[in-house]
Amino acid sequence: QSALTQPASVSGSPGQSITISCTGTSTDFAGYYFVSWYQQHPGKAPKLIIYKVSNRPSGVSDRFSGSKSGDTASLTISGLQAEDEADYYCSSYARRITLDVVFGGGTKLTVL
Amino acid sequence: EVQLVESGGGLVQPGGSLRVSCAASGFTFSSYWMSWVRQTPGKRLEWVANIKQDGSDKNYVDSVKGRFTISRDNTKNSLFLQMNSLRAEDTAVYYCARRFCGGGTCYPNDFDFWGQGALVTVSS
Numbered sequence: 001q002s003a004l005t006q007p008a009s010v011s012g013s014p015g016q017s018i019t020i021s022c023t024g025t026s027t028d029f030a031g032y033y034f035v036s037w038y039q040q041h042p043g044k045a046p047k048l049i050i051y052k053v054s055n056r057p058s059g060v061s062d063r064f065s066g067s068k069s070g071d072t073a074s075l076t077i078s079g080l081q082a083e084d085e086a087d088y089y090c091s092s093y094a095r096r097i098t099l100d101v102v103f104g105g106g107t108k109l110t111v112l
Numbered sequence: 113e114v115q116l117v118e119s120g121g122g123l124v125q126p127g128g129s130l131r132v133s134c135a136a137s138g139f140t141f142s143s144y145w146m147s148w149v150r151q152t153p154g155k156r157l158e159w160v161a162n163i164k165q166d167g168s169d170k171n172y173v174d175s176v177k178g179r180f181t182i183s184r185d186n187t188k189n190s191l192f193l194q195m196n197s198l199r200a201e202d203t204a205v206y207y208c209a210r211r212f213c214g215g216g217t218c219y220p221n222d223f224d225f226w227g228q229g230a231l232v233t234v235s236s
Contacts, residue, residue: 036222038157045207045226046157051214057224089157091221100173101147101159101221 003028004090004104011110012080020107022073022090028102034093035073037066040106041086050075077109085111114138114225116208121230128198132230134191134208139225142166142186145211147223148193150204150232160206161193162220176202198234205229 005023012018022035029035035053038046048057050066053073063084065076073092077084090104120132134146147162161172161182170182181194191208212224 033217034219034221036219038223045228046223047226048212048222048224051212051222052217052219055214057212057214087155091157093219093221097174098171099220100171101149101162103157103159106155106157 003094003102004092006088006090006104006107008105009108009110011112012077013112014080014082016080017076017078018080018109020075020077020088020090020109022075022092022104024071024092024094024102026071027095028092029068029071029073030093030095030099032068035066035068036091037064037073037075038089038091039084039086040089046089080111082111085109114210116210116225116227118206118208118227118230121206121232123233123235124198125236126199126234128234129194129196130198130232131192131194132206132232133193134227136189136191136208136210139210141184141189145218145220146184146191147209147211147220148182148191149207149209149223149226150202151207151229152204158204159221162211163191195232198232200234203232203234205231 033052037050040046054066094102117135148160179197209223210225212222
């Protein structure tokens with residue numbers, strides 16, 4: 001069972017926007033900025049697309065944006081494209097007995 | 113070009129041992145925290161361990177403490193994961209990953225480069 005809860009699947013049509021949520025508890029986010037998002041295409045390694053809640057690494061499309069409110073982080077993809085179809089994972093730094101990196105269970109995005 | 117290439121995966125019996133390696137190139141390996149992250153057959157991602165630049169600080173997820181050991185050889189730009197007392201639930205693709213530093217800060221859950229993964233199967 002993953003520490004962070006994500007919907008198993010979301011879908012949208014080309015050009016639309018979708019949002020993926022990532023919900024935890026107060027201990028799942030050791031600090032406000034400890035939220036990142038990864039995109040993973042089949043047979044490939046995960047790719048960092050959002051770090052520190054809402055920042056994009058160089059080369060990542062500005063169609064990807066992130067936010068956080070309370071114990072829920074969100075990833076929004078605007079102007080959906082076929083190539084966005086992938087699995088998406090959120091990640092945080094959680095306060096357990098020790099501090100651990102944790103991931104969400106992943107969300108499969110289908111572009112209709 | 114940054115590259116991380118894992119090797120050493122394979123089939124091992126429960127209770128057995130295996131060492132996976134990660135060869136790094138294209139960046140100053142000794143300047144980065146490194147991690148192992150695994151992905152189960154059900155596609156769940158799980159952080160396994162990380163290690164500081166000079167190897168002086170190591171951290172593990174509870175489920176592998178006492179069984180797995182992370183290490184590095186900065187002279188050979190290599191990262192290792194020694195896995196002992198393996199269990200069926202350790203079956204996964206094991207990725208090595210570099211900690212990302214963005215905007216002057218480096219957070220433990222940010223990984224900007226990943227290897228292609230090494231499959232470890234624990235089964236009799």
